Amino acid sequence: MKLFEELQQLLAPDRVTNNETILEQHSKDESYHTPHLPEIVVFPENADEVSQVIKLANKHDTAVVPFGFGSSLEGNAIPYDAGIVLDFSMMNKVLEIREDDFLVKVQPGVTRSQLDKELKKYGLFFSVDPGADATLGGMAATNASGTTAVRYGIMRDQVRDLEVVLADGSIIHTGNLAAKSSSGYHLNGLFVGSEGTLGCFTELTLKVYGIPEHVMAARASFASVDNAVEAVIAILQAGIPVARVELADEQSIKQMNLFSDTNYKEVPTLFLEFHGNEAGLNQDVEFTKEIVYDRNCQDIEFETDTAGRNRLWEARHNVAYAYIHGHPGKKQMVTDVCLPISELAGAIKDARIAVEQSGLEGGIVGHVGDGNYHILLMVDVNDPKDIEKATAVNEHIVDYALARGGTCTGEHGVGVGKQKYQQKEHGQSLDVMRKIKQALDPAGVFNPNKVIGTRPPVR
Known part of the structure; x- marks a missing residue:
């Protein structure tokens, strides 16, 4: 060859x-x-x-x-x-930490945990936490987010500059080190989330943050999903700088208890985290208590020590693996839609009905502070009926989200799984995206037939 x-x-x-x-x-x-x-x-x-x-x-x-x-x-x-x-x-080096500028320069193969280990020496941390220990290049490619997006923003918000190799082999930079710019087109925003279809990232300059003086986590149990989402909206409207706010439905809490050896009440539950100084954080916590109890919170428990917080977030992050462990021989289809937060409670209730009608096992979790939720569906990939049912659930929740001003994917990206929804979501804008792809990659070298692919992928 x-x-x-x-x-x-x-x-x-x-x-x-x-x-x-x-x-x-x-x-x-x-x-x-x-x-x-x-x-x-x-x-x-x-x-x-x-x-x-x-x-x-x-x-x-x-x-x-x-x-x-x-x-x-x-x-x-x-x-x-x-x-x-x-x-x-093999491109996994942290190249430069500019602590005074709150910036770090890395190669694309650096993982999130690897970066945080280096940043800790300077009293800094990287905010985007997708759960998996993904590479920063991959996180930028899919515009990843996760549990901390409600306070710190998504991957696109952290990218100050990219070194990108284009389809002809030329190498460009998409930004600079300045905190803002009104110069030229916003190339960072174009390349972040492009999933390897427009170029290869070979270096990333990212925004980082000071480690908070105090961190406190909490777990709040509610009578219903409506009550839990109403509490989140009220917390955000009150201006409480909550750093994480995650929802798990009762089915997910059940799997969590089995897998993580916890004994959480099996009802809709919020997992919260607060960052700040001691005095301000204590005020935020007291205000949060008032808000959640006004929304039929059954119980709220706080974790102030590092071990307790880690146990809580480990249980939340491992819920996907809890479902896999609890359903041997099956694989997981993880859906991913995002809606205006005012539409979230209705979307989650509708999604639960769709799952139950499908006959598949599944739970619902979400980054409810920014309107993003997932269904964890367990399917037998060798059973066409299972795949058909799971696909129908996915299509149903996407249609529900798009009809209410949402998107078919809040953080997982399009890949091949969400291609069929692109026309419905973007309309004529999809033609603009295809023209950009044609201009930057006329031969279709980069990750062909992904994101905006015009023909079905080879299967």
Whole structure:
């Protein structure tokens, strides 16, 4: 294979492989979507090597798919057109920490936990917490968010600059180090969330924050989902700077108890966290108590020590694995829609009905502070009826969200799983997106047939 030989000459033989085991590892993500083997996996060490690989891919008319940690949930990095997978695990250096500017410069293969370990030395932390220990390049590619978005914002809000290798192999920067700019088009916003369809990220400059003086977590139990969501809206309207506010329905709490050996009351539950100084935080907590008890809160318990907070958030983060553990032999379809927060309670109640009518096992969790929720559906991927039922539930909740001014995905991205909703959500704007793709990647080298793909992927 001439391309294989040319890549080995470029990178060295030990960083270019068609080993079956490694190909298989790069054929899938954590979703239920069908795997597909790439032809070659390469491990670049710098932007120049990425550029040279892309030039070779153009020469041989071969697809290129960037790959971080494989934790995506919509088939975002599955190489359905085979080709080359660019694995960024060897580009995993924290390049610079500018503590006075609250900025950090990293390579795309750096993971969230790796970065936070380095930042802790400076009294800083990175705010985006998607649950999985994903790579920062992958998080930027899908515009990830998670539990802390309600206070600190999503991945797009943290990106100050990107180094991007384009489809012709040229290397550009999309921003700068300044806190704001009115100069030119907002390229950061264009590339973040593009899922590897417009370019490869080889360096990211990200905003970071000072570690709060005090942190307190809480768990509040409610009689109904309506009451829980009403409490969240009231907390936000009161201006309480809540750092996290997560909802788990009673079915999810049940799985949580089984998996994490907790004994939480099996009712709709909010998980909250507050950041601040001691005096201000105590005031926020007292005000929050008043608000939740006015909304039929049955019980609220606070965790002030680190171990207690970690137990609480570990249980919340592990709820997806709790469902997998509780349903051996099945895989998980994780839905992901986002609505205006005023529509959230109705959406969650409607989603619960849809799950029960499907006959599938599933729970609902959500980042309710920003209107984003997920259904964790357990399916037998070898049973077409299960897939059909799960797809119907997914389509139902997307239609519900779009009809109320929402989106088909709040943080997981489009990949292949949400392509069919793009026309309905974006209308004529989808044509603009396709023109941008055509302008930046005319040969369709980057992650073909993803996000705005015009033909079905190879399955």
